[in-house]
Amino acid sequence: MNDVVDHRLRTSWTPEAGKAAALPPHAVRWLAHRIGPLSPSAPVAPESAYAVPPSRLSDAARAALVEAVGAEHVLENERERLGRAGGMSYLDLLRRRHPDGLAVPDAVVLPGDPDEVQRVVDACVAHDVGVVPFGGGTSVVGGVTALRGDKAAVIVVDLARLDRLVSVDPTSRLAVFQAGVRGPDAQRLLAAHGLTLGHVPQSFERATLGGFAATRSAGQASSGYGRFEDMVQGVRLATPSGPWRLGVAPASAAGPNLRALAVGSEGVLGIITEVTVRVRPLPERERYEGFVLRGWRHATEVVRVLAQHGLLADVTRVSDVDETEVTLALKGGFAAKALRRYLAVRGVHEPCLLILGWLGAAPQRARALRLLKAAGAVPLGKAPGEAWRHGRFSGPRQRDALLDLGVCVETLETATHWSRLGELYDKVREALYDALDRPVVMCHVSHAYETGASLYFTVLAARDPHDPFGQWERAKRAASEAISEDGRGTITHHHAVGTDHAPYLRAEIGDVGMSVLAAAKHATDPMGILNPGKLGL
Structure with missing residues (x-):
C-alpha cells in the first residue's frame, strides 16, 4: 500500500490524530461550567470494535477491476475498507467509536490516471456495482458514505494516485490538476511557478481539488479570490456514458452552462478526474x-x-x-x-x-x-x-479531544440575503437551544456578498450517553427545518448536500429542479451506479 493511503488511514482512524489539539485544563473547566458535567470516554480503534462484513464483490467484478488498475490497487482487507467508511461529520466520528450501522465499502480501488478511472467506471457498469468517489474524505454531510442503493456491491474509488499538476499556462493564468491533489500540495506546486490558487477552506490540509469542485467549496479567502466554483474553468469527468470534458473558453454562450452543472454534482453525474482552475500571482505580503x-x-x-x-x-x-x-x-x-x-x-x-x-x-x-x-x-x-x-485548521483536530471529553460538537451552515440575516440567525439558534440541553451555540459570518452573507454555526453540548446519535440528529433536523421554512436560507452554503441535506433540497429547488437533476443523472448514469443516495438521487 502506498504512502498516501497509509497517511489517510492514520488520520481517519487512529485516536492519536487529535492529541496535539487537546484542550488546556482551564478550557475544560470553562466548558463543563457552561454545558454541564462531562463523561469522558477513551476512543476505541474501530478495526478492533467492528466486525467488518465480507466483501460482496463478485469474482467477475473483481477480475474486471484488477484488469483496469492492477491487483495491487484493488484493496479488500478490513483496514482499507474501514478507512473509507464515511466522512468527517460528528456522526461519522461517533460511528467509529460505536460502529453499529457503519456503511463499509466492499473494496477500495485506486486508479492511477483519468483513463484508469474511466476503465473502473466501465467495469462497474458491466457488473452493476455502485461507485463512490473519494478524495480527502472530509465530507460532513454524508457525501462519501458507501451506500449500495439497489446494487449488490459498492466500491470506493480513491483518487489519491491522481496527484499531478498536469500543466500551467502562466499567460492565461490557468493550471490543470488531477483531481486527487490535496490543498497543500496544490499550493506547493503552484508556488514553484510564483502562483497561488487562493482556496483555503478549513478542510485544506486533507481535501482535494476534485472534492472542492464536486461540492462547490468556499474558502476562507473567498471574499478576495472567489469560491471554488468561480475558479473552475474546465473539468474532465469519467461517466458511465463515457468521458466528458467541459470548458474551452473564459466565457461562452453555447447553451446552458453545463460546466456549472458538473461542478457541485457530488459524484452523481460523473467522477471528476481533472480540474482546470484560474490561478493568480503569489501575494507579496x-x-x-x-x-x-x-x-x-x-x-x-x-x-x-x-x-x-x-x-x-x-x-x-x-x-x-x-x-x-x-x-x-x-x-x-x-x-x-x-x-x-x-x-x-x-x-x-x-x-x-x-x-x-x-x-x-x-x-x-x-x-x-x-x-x-x-x-x-x-x-x-x-x-x-x-x-x-x-x-x-485546529478545529477539526480539536473535535477528537472534545469527543474524548464526552462533548457533542458539530457545525452547520447556511446563507441568506441581508434583509433576512437577523431572522435566520435567531431562528436557527432558537431551534438548537430548544433541541439540546444547555448548549453553547456560536456563529460567525465568513463569506459576505453584496446581497447577503453566510452563517456558520458551531454547537457544543454534553453528549447524551444513552442516545448520542439521536441527540444530534434531532438538533440538526430542527435547525434544518428552521433554515428551510418559508425559504429563509439555503440548506447549505458550502458543505454540499450529500445525504444529510437531501430531504431539504426539493424545498429549495422545486419539483422541476429535482426533475432536471434526475434527467441529467439518467443521461450520464442510466444504471444509477454513481454515488447512490446523494443529492436525493
Whole structure:
C-alpha cells in the first residue's frame, strides 16, 4: 500500500490524530461550567470494535477491476475498507467509536490516471456495482458514505494516485490538476511557478481539488479570490456514458452552462478526474488584524456596508458574542482578562471579534479602516489576526479531544440575503437551544456578498450517553427545518448536500429542479451506479 493511503488511514482512524489539539485544563473547566458535567470516554480503534462484513464483490467484478488498475490497487482487507467508511461529520466520528450501522465499502480501488478511472467506471457498469468517489474524505454531510442503493456491491474509488499538476499556462493564468491533489500540495506546486490558487477552506490540509469542485467549496479567502466554483474553468469527468470534458473558453454562450452543472454534482453525474482552475500571482505580503465591534446586529451591518462598498478584505470573518466569548475562554490567562477590561473601559460589553486578512497590496484597506473607525470598531492590532491564521485548521483536530471529553460538537451552515440575516440567525439558534440541553451555540459570518452573507454555526453540548446519535440528529433536523421554512436560507452554503441535506433540497429547488437533476443523472448514469443516495438521487 502506498504512502498516501497509509497517511489517510492514520488520520481517519487512529485516536492519536487529535492529541496535539487537546484542550488546556482551564478550557475544560470553562466548558463543563457552561454545558454541564462531562463523561469522558477513551476512543476505541474501530478495526478492533467492528466486525467488518465480507466483501460482496463478485469474482467477475473483481477480475474486471484488477484488469483496469492492477491487483495491487484493488484493496479488500478490513483496514482499507474501514478507512473509507464515511466522512468527517460528528456522526461519522461517533460511528467509529460505536460502529453499529457503519456503511463499509466492499473494496477500495485506486486508479492511477483519468483513463484508469474511466476503465473502473466501465467495469462497474458491466457488473452493476455502485461507485463512490473519494478524495480527502472530509465530507460532513454524508457525501462519501458507501451506500449500495439497489446494487449488490459498492466500491470506493480513491483518487489519491491522481496527484499531478498536469500543466500551467502562466499567460492565461490557468493550471490543470488531477483531481486527487490535496490543498497543500496544490499550493506547493503552484508556488514553484510564483502562483497561488487562493482556496483555503478549513478542510485544506486533507481535501482535494476534485472534492472542492464536486461540492462547490468556499474558502476562507473567498471574499478576495472567489469560491471554488468561480475558479473552475474546465473539468474532465469519467461517466458511465463515457468521458466528458467541459470548458474551452473564459466565457461562452453555447447553451446552458453545463460546466456549472458538473461542478457541485457530488459524484452523481460523473467522477471528476481533472480540474482546470484560474490561478493568480503569489501575494507579496499578507496582513491579518483584529477588531472588536459592539454587538452582533451592528457587526453584521458593518460587514454589509463593507461588502456593498467593495471594501471587504480577502479574509473577512466576524464572530458573534458567544463565539467571541469562547475564543477568549480558550485563550485564557492574563492577556484575555486584560482585553476584557480594556473593552469594558471602551464601553464594549457585547464584543464581536472581526478578523481581516489582506493578501497583497489591498488598496481598499485604507478606506475600509476609515469606515471601521466611523463605526466605532476597536482596533486590536495584528496579534488576534495572526492567532487566527495560525490556528485556523485546529478545529477539526480539536473535535477528537472534545469527543474524548464526552462533548457533542458539530457545525452547520447556511446563507441568506441581508434583509433576512437577523431572522435566520435567531431562528436557527432558537431551534438548537430548544433541541439540546444547555448548549453553547456560536456563529460567525465568513463569506459576505453584496446581497447577503453566510452563517456558520458551531454547537457544543454534553453528549447524551444513552442516545448520542439521536441527540444530534434531532438538533440538526430542527435547525434544518428552521433554515428551510418559508425559504429563509439555503440548506447549505458550502458543505454540499450529500445525504444529510437531501430531504431539504426539493424545498429549495422545486419539483422541476429535482426533475432536471434526475434527467441529467439518467443521461450520464442510466444504471444509477454513481454515488447512490446523494443529492436525493
